Amino acid sequence: xxxxxxxxxxxxxxxxxxxxxxxQDVRWCPGCGDYSILAQVQRILPELDTxxxxxxxxxxxxCSSRFPYYMNAYGVHGIHGRAxxxxxxxxxxxxxxxxxxxxxxxxxxxxxxxHLIHSLRRNIGLKILMFNNRIYGLTKGQYSPTSELGKxxxxxxxxxxDYPFNPVQIALGAEGTFVARCLDRDPKHLQQVLLRAARHxxxxxxxxxxxxxxxxxxxxxxLTEKDTKPDNVLYLEHxxxxxxxxxxxxxxxxNGFKPExxxxxxxxxxxxxxxxxxxxxxxxxxxxxxxxxxxxFPTPIGVFFQTERKSYExxxxxxxxxxxxxxGEGDLDKLLKSGNTWVVSAN
Amino acid sequence: xxxxxxxxxxxxxxxxxxxxxxxxxxxTQFTNTTALVGNDLSTLPDYPAEIRAPAGTLFGVSSxxxxxxxxxxxTPGDHPDVLVAMNPAALKVHLKDLKKGGVIVANIDSFxxxxxxxxxxxxxxxxxxxxxxxxxxxxxxxxxxxNALQGSGLSQKEMxxxxxxxxxxxxYWMYSRPLEPTEEWxxxxxxxxPPIADANGKALKAGYYYGESTEAFGARFEVxxxxxxxxxxxxxxxxxxxxxxVVAAAQKAKIPLYYASYPITxxxxxxxxxxxxxxxxxxxxxxxxxxxxxxxxxxAAYAGNLAVTGTSxxxxxxxxxxxxxxxxxxxxxxxVDVQRGGPSTGLPTKTEQSDLMFVIYxxxxxxxxxxxxxxxxxxxxxxxxxxxxxxxxxxxPVYLLTDGYLGNGSEPWLVPAAKDLPEIPVHxxxxxxxxxxxxxxxxxxxxxxxxxxxxxxxxxxxxxxxxITGNVSYDPDNHDFMVHLxxxxxxxxxxxxxxxxVYGEQSxxxxxxxxxxxxxxxxSTVERMRKNGYKISHAHLRYLNPFxxxxxxxxxxxxxxxxxxxxxxxxxxxxxxxxxxxxVQFNKVRGLPIRSAELEQAIKDALGGVK
Numbered sequence: 033x034x035x036x037x038x039x040x041x042x043x044x045x046x047x048x049x050x051x052x053x054x055x056q057d058v059r060w061c062p063g064c065g066d067y068s069i070l071a072q073v074q075r076i077l078p079e080l081d082t083x084x085x086x087x088x089x090x091x092x093x094x095c096s097s098r099f100p101y102y103m104n105a106y107g108v109h110g111i112h113g114r115a116x117x118x119x120x121x122x123x124x125x126x127x128x129x130x131x132x133x134x135x136x137x138x139x140x141x142x143x144x145x146x147h148l149i150h151s152l153r154r155n156i157g158l159k160i161l162m163f164n165n166r167i168y169g170l171t172k173g174q175y176s177p178t179s180e181l182g183k184x185x186x187x188x189x190x191x192x193x194d195y196p197f198n199p200v201q202i203a204l205g206a207e208g209t210f211v212a213r214c215l216d217r218d219p220k221h222l223q224q225v226l227l228r229a230a231r232h233x234x235x236x237x238x239x240x241x242x243x244x245x246x247x248x249x250x251x252x253x254x255l256t257e258k259d260t261k262p263d264n265v266l267y268l269e270h271x272x273x274x275x276x277x278x279x280x281x282x283x284x285x286x287n288g289f290k291p292e293x294x295x296x297x298x299x300x301x302x303x304x305x306x307x308x309x310x311x312x313x314x315x316x317x318x319x320x321x322x323x324x325x326x327x328x329f330p331t332p333i334g335v336f337f338q339t340e341r342k343s344y345e346x347x348x349x350x351x352x353x354x355x356x357x358x359x360g361e362g363d364l365d366k367l368l369k370s371g372n373t374w375v376v377s378a379n
Numbered sequence: 380x381x382x383x384x385x386x387x388x389x390x391x392x393x394x395x396x397x398x399x400x401x402x403x404x405x406x407t408q409f410t411n412t413t414a415l416v417g418n419d420l421s422t423l424p425d426y427p428a429e430i431r432a433p434a435g436t437l438f439g440v441s442s443x444x445x446x447x448x449x450x451x452x453x454t455p456g457d458h459p460d461v462l463v464a465m466n467p468a469a470l471k472v473h474l475k476d477l478k479k480g481g482v483i484v485a486n487i488d489s490f491x492x493x494x495x496x497x498x499x500x501x502x503x504x505x506x507x508x509x510x511x512x513x514x515x516x517x518x519x520x521x522x523x524x525x526n527a528l529q530g531s532g533l534s535q536k537e538m539x540x541x542x543x544x545x546x547x548x549x550x551y552w553m554y555s556r557p558l559e560p561t562e563e564w565x566x567x568x569x570x571x572x573p574p575i576a577d578a579n580g581k582a583l584k585a586g587y588y589y590g591e592s593t594e595a596f597g598a599r600f601e602v603x604x605x606x607x608x609x610x611x612x613x614x615x616x617x618x619x620x621x622x623x624x625v626v627a628a629a630q631k632a633k634i635p636l637y638y639a640s641y642p643i644t645x646x647x648x649x650x651x652x653x654x655x656x657x658x659x660x661x662x663x664x665x666x667x668x669x670x671x672x673x674x675x676x677x678x679a680a681y682a683g684n685l686a687v688t689g690t691s692x693x694x695x696x697x698x699x700x701x702x703x704x705x706x707x708x709x710x711x712x713x714x715v716d717v718q719r720g721g722p723s724t725g726l727p728t729k730t731e732q733s734d735l736m737f738v739i740y741x742x743x744x745x746x747x748x749x750x751x752x753x754x755x756x757x758x759x760x761x762x763x764x765x766x767x768x769x770x771x772x773x774x775x776p777v778y779l780l781t782d783g784y785l786g787n788g789s790e791p792w793l794v795p796a797a798k799d800l801p802e803i804p805v806h807x808x809x810x811x812x813x814x815x816x817x818x819x820x821x822x823x824x825x826x827x828x829x830x831x832x833x834x835x836x837x838x839x840x841x842x843x844x845x846x847i848t849g850n851v852s853y854d855p856d857n858h859d860f861m862v863h864l865x866x867x868x869x870x871x872x873x874x875x876x877x878x879x880x881v882y883g884e885q886s887x888x889x890x891x892x893x894x895x896x897x898x899x900x901x902x903s904t905v906e907r908m909r910k911n912g913y914k915i916s917h918a919h920l921r922y923l924n925p926f927x928x929x930x931x932x933x934x935x936x937x938x939x940x941x942x943x944x945x946x947x948x949x950x951x952x953x954x955x956x957x958x959x960x961x962x963v964q965f966n967k968v969r970g971l972p973i974r975s976a977e978l979e980q981a982i983k984d985a986l987g988g989v990k
Contacts (some may be wrong), residue, residue: 054838056850088830090678093841100838101851106830108681109840110674111704117671121678121686122830124664125637129682129830147674150667348662355657362659364630364797368623371613372411373794378609 047078052087054104065216065242066095069163070102072222073132080230082130089132090119092139095170095244096163099134113144116151119158120344127345130230133160137178138168141199145177152206154344155234161226162199162239163216167248185247200321200336203237204314210236211317212335216243217256221267225335234343255331268320268334273306276330283307291319293329311335384555384599389448391456392550395473396465396486397434398427398441401543406443408547412560414614414791417604418447421899423455423972424787428644428727435489435497440472449603453755453899455788457974461553463546465489465520467498474510482514484549486542488521516595520545520586527585531578541582548586555601558587608793615792617759617785618645621689621715622652624763626659629685631764632771632803637679639664639672640689644727645783646717649689669694673701673714680710681839683807683829685767689715691783692734693724696741702776703746704841706865709817709825711770711777714738714748715763718782718895720970729970730783732895733946738778739924739953745862747869749773750924752780754898757792759785762921768803773872774824780923782896782945784972811835816849823868825849870925879927883909883916886936889986893943894920894950900973901943908979912990915982920950931958939963941985943978 052074060066077087087105091097093112100107106129110118115133123131140148140162151158167185168174174187178199182191203211210232214222222240229236241252254260262278274284281297283306294301310316317337323329356362392409396402403424410422423444432439446456458478464470466489477483490503504510505517524542531538544565551558562580569576590596615623629636638661640650654663662684666672672688680686690698695716705712718734720726738750749769753762759781766779808814808826811834817825828835837849845852846861881890882905893901898919905917918933920926934940934954942951943965951962965981967973 056838083833085833085836086831089838091840100840103838105836107838107840108678108708109838109842110677111700111841114670114674114701117666117674118678118681120666120671121637121639121664121675121680122682123678124662124675125635125679125682125684125686126829126831146667147671150671352657352662359658362626362630362656362661364627364659367626367656367659368794368797369611369613371615371619372414373611373613374415374417375611376417376604376607376609 047084049074049078051084052077052104054102056101058102059098060095061246063245064095065165065244066099066163068216068219069161069222069240069242070099072219072226073161074103076223076226076230079227080130086128087130087132088122089134090115090122091134092144093170094136094139094168096134096136096242097139113139113142114147115139116144116147116158116160120151120154120156123157124345124348127157127349131158133158135160135162136169137162137164137166137176137199141177141197141202149202149206152203152208152235152237155207155209155341156344157233158235159229159232160235160237162237163242164199164239165242165244165248166251167244169244169247173247198321198325199239200324201318203239204317204321204337208237208337209234209339209341210335211337212237213239213241213333215241215252215256215333218333221333228335228338232338233346234341255333264330266323266330266332268309268311268332268336270309270311270335273303273308275303275306286319289319291323291329311338314339384601387600387602388450389446389452390461390554390600390602391444391446391459392461392463393442393444393459393473393476394463394546395440395442395469396543397468398429398439399431399434400441400465401540402441402443402465405543405547406445408561408564409550409556410445410789411564411614412551412556413445413447414612415560416556417607418449418602419452419605419607419791420445420447420614420789421452421455422446422789423784425971426728435466435468435494437468437472437498440469442469442473447602449605451605451607453903454972454975457976461550463550465542465546467494467500467504470504471498471500477513479512480514482516483510484516484518484546486520486546487517488519518549518589518595523585523589524582527581528578531581532574533578537575538578541578544579544582545586545589548583549590551583552587552590553596553599555599558583607791610793612791613794614789615757615760616648616787616789617753617756617781618648618717618787619652620757620759620792621763621779621781622649622656624760625685625687625713625767626653626656626661627760627797627800628764628767628803629660630797631800632685632767632805634805635684636661637664637676637684637686638662638689639666639675639679639686641666641669641672641694643669643691643694645719645786646689646691646694646715648786649715649717669697670701673698676712677701677705677708677710680705680712681708681830683827685713685771686711687713687715687767689717691717691719691727692721692737695734695738699742702748703742703744705776706742706746706748707841707844708839709774711774711827713763713766713770713777713779715779715781717786718780720968726970728783730785730896730972731945731968731970732782732897733949733968734780735894735923735946735949736952738780745866747866748924749775749777749869749872750780751777751922752895752920753785754895754919754921756785756788756790758898758921760792764800768801769872769875771803771805772824772875773822773868774827775869780895785896808832808835815847817844818847822871823864873925873928876922876925876927878929879918879920879933881916881918881933884914885916887914887916888937888989889915889939889941889982890934890937891915891917891941891943891982892920892934892950892954893917894923897943897945897973900975900978904975904978904982907975908982913982913986914990915986923950923953926957934958934960939985941965941982943973943981945973
């Protein structure tokens with residue numbers, strides 16, 4: 033069966049999730065949240081009409097970074113923190129490829145923080161999946177830059193004295209053009225966001241809360257368990273009012289600049305008083321991004337922000353085309369003989 | 380009244396002034412004009428790391444030395460014949476290098492109490508007899524420039540800034556150079572600011588006519604054109620040559636060039652040059668840091684480009700881990716290290732050869748990389764081309780070592796015709812039949828299989844690979860096998876590089892062995908000593924890892940191996956370790972090229988007074 037991918041290329045085969053699974057045994061710990069992320073990525077790729085050979089998965093170091101080995105696509109398991117740098121080289125060298133980055137909270141935010149913010153700033157067409165389990169797993173249990181203050185870990189037996197930072201705020205601050213947060217245990221939602229990220233031009237950043245059942249089990253329990261999830265998770269949906277709660281009985285309104293959680297039960301407020309989410313609003317995104325750090329506020333899940341901006345590789349191609357048009361295709365002889373030249377004649 | 384013109388074989392001029400005085404520009408203009416006249420030449424720019432150090436201070440002095448001749452020269456010269464000193468600090472810093480009896484052209488307008496004090500002169504040296512052993516020509520350069528520019532409509536400050544063109548004009552007169560090339564350049568450079576263009580042109584002419592009309596100058600000189608091989612020449616710096624070399628290589632390989640770099644002195648010009656060549660299938664990427672530049676280059680290599688990253692010592696240190704990855708991935712990558720004084724920030728604008736051990740061994744694990752080194756500014760073109768050829772053919776990182784002297788220094792380059800450059804064959808794997816990412820050809824080289832190729836989907840990475848399949852393998856014997864295989868692959872390149880040549884007799888008492896940017900000073904010293912009857916030979920290495928396969932035999936034919944280096948003996952150590960030969964070292968680490976006279980004395984000492 034043939035399908036077009038919109039670039040005039042024809043995909044000769046309709047894929048299934050299985051087509052994207054490599055022949056390597058998956059070696060994450062049983063019960064790890066990474067399995068779900070892998071499965072959702074494999075599930076959405078057939079929807080994309082992109083030939084299998086055009087997908088490239090680049091990773092750094094850490095549990096998450098084993099991801100490329102399990103994908104039947106092209107892949108590079110790189111070095112710690114540098115996946116966005118390597119991926120930027122791949123994407124700018126060949127913009128025709130769909131380039132994914134699999135990374136973790138240590139890889140992307142600690143050792144690789146610089147590369148992450150600069151790829152976001154440049155808006156290079158990378159799909160960055162940041163698995164956030166708030167712990168170093170592969171090195172067996174030290175705190176990460178997203179571990180909560182005071183957390184006791186192998187390297188902090190008396191509790192951390194490091195303030196964590198908030199990946200969504202970093203991505204927004206770094207001029208990210210697609211910034212989202214997902215849960216490993218909400219596969220349907222994760223699939224939807226992954227699809228949107230894949231189709232986004234420029235850098236797409238998804239923070240995925242991922243449970244490390246060995247070193248930080250239950251870190252996101254409140255957000256994933258049936259009885260606690262409704263009161264603690266706020267799904268962001270574009271053009272919809274911000275409602276949450278077991279009985280859809282709570283909402284978010286703003287009082288001036290200040291967000292408030294209000295009850296829809298006591299008759300004081302109705303849905304029409306609530307903030308209607310606009311994912312193209314940078315201002316709204318920056319306010320909602322703070323919720324996960326505020327006591328008494330639900331954790332927003334979904335697309336915080338999306339905007340259209342020319343990608344780096346588009347501008348790079350355009351600039352090369354413009355210069356080539358103006359100066360003509362480069363002639364090596366002309367280049368070698370340019371500058372300050374003179375002729376020495378035989379005599 | 381025109382004066383008699385005396386003919387000289389060669390002249391060394393040094394222009395020196397404040398870093399804001401435009402000495403680099405003046406020197407470059409003199410160089411370009413001299414090239415057009417047909418002299419052979421060699422240059423040595425020397426400038427402070429500070430962009431505008433406080434005026435008048437010793438550390439703010441910037442200089443440009445130029446050696447030009449009617450014969451084939453190899454070095455910018457040890458000792459200038461002429462020193463143009465725009466202020467007392469310039470005189471103070473450079474006087475010790477001037478030849479006894481040499482000429483000092485001093486801008487007396489700047490020899491006031493303040494500047495004399497800043498330079499640390501207790502008395503005005505122009506007024507006492509401290510300069511008695513030199514010919515001092517006092518010229519009120521500032522005043523004469525101001526006079527020439529009266530009515531130009533420029534401010535006093537703007538007029539004063541034209542004084543370097545006055546000095547340049549004066550030197551043009553003194554050495555019988557035409558004004559036109561610089562006049563033409565001024566027109567182009569300042570075309571948008573006609574008053575400035577006009578003023579610089581006027582200052583240039585005023586300097587020239589001052590020489591002609593004043594009695595201050597005893598004589599005028601000329602240096603006849605050198606007998607260079609016929610052909611089209613251009614004056615080229617090492618950094619320009621590297622840029623052209625990698626563009627040429629990419630064109631000959633018929634693949635795009637990808638240059639990823641982070642600005643660093645003295646390598647940034649490579650990035651500047653390449654970023655202007657966008658219509659030559661060149662992509663440049665200014666990364667957020669050195670590591671990212673190396674990472675992006677690895678990514679571009681994976682995607683099928685000729686990937687190059689350029690840097691200097693501190694940046695090379697940062698790239699080290701990524702180069703190890705490229706060695707594990709077995710991807711082609713060219714790393715250019717324009718060496719500078721170290722350690723740490725060291726002497727960013729000065730030259731040194733102290734990264735040799737670092738680029739050969741400075742990686743974690745058993746991580747062999749090819750290392751080659753350019754010997755002159757123009758040779759940077761050929762070695763950059765060669766680095767690319769080896770990288771692509773052997774799917775390996777290749778380090779190209781140049782240095783601050785080669786990078787900024789210049790010489791005439793006989794421009795090759797594009798058609799005479801060899802093709803660089805590149806084969807991208809497309810056939811899925813029996814494809815294995817780590818299968819190997821007769822040279823132990825794995826296939827270059829690009830993402831986007833149907834049917835070749837595969838994963839590579841930094842974890843140890845099983846040979847052939849490329850799957851992750853923790854097997855002890857496989858690791859041992861792969862460590863040996865990677866080493867053998869690089870060692871095997873010795874079959875594909877030229878044999879080591881020896882200048883002079885092929886055996887004897889003393890062989891001088893040098894590498895990299897010291898070629899000029901070493902070869903000219905050996906040449907001169909041979910003319911004076913010393914039976915010595917010279918081997919200059921351009922291939923450092925692997926060494927040329929006959930190097931051991933070459934060394935064993937000499938009683939003494941003499942190794943001069945601008946480091947503490949890094950090549951010397953390698954030769955001792957590899958070939959068990961005793962080595963006499965000569966090490967001067969001043970941030971400047973080796974002085975020929977010092978080298979000659981050291982060689983004589985090593986010979987023990989025997990010719």
